[in-house]
Amino acid sequence: MEATLASIWLITIFFKIAFYFYVTVLGLSLLFKFQNYRPLIFPLGLNVLVLTLFISPNITYYNNMLSKTWWLVDFTFGLFLPFLLLVVGKYRVKKMF
Known part of the structure; x- marks a missing residue:
């Protein structure tokens, strides 16, 4: 299995x-x-x-780097970019009508 x-x-x-x-x-x-x-x-x-x-020369270095910087990547791609796309989408819809 x-x-x-x-x-x-x-x-x-x-x-x-x-x-x-x-x-x-x-x-x-x-x-x-x-x-x-x-x-x-x-x-x-x-x-x-x-x-x-x-x-990423080895897994220990990668895990250490990930624990220090993952919050920034997660915040950017999980919150900031979707919010930016939502704002741009709302603006473009208002501009069209």
Whole structure:
């Protein structure tokens, strides 16, 4: 039972990372007006690989950093940005009518 759940968990993590990577490459290619997104795959993948080693060298460092900075990330993406989107949405609806 545990092995099945662990394998399902790893498969979902793989697809989630692959999807985010694809969206990032596609978004950058649209931002810089490239004809094809494929030339960005290798450089961006190499950057992701190198940056993961520098950002989080081990699990202890990662947990320590997370305990100090998670409240700021949680506040920004969980409260501030949704509130900003709500205000902008209300403003745009009033402006349209």
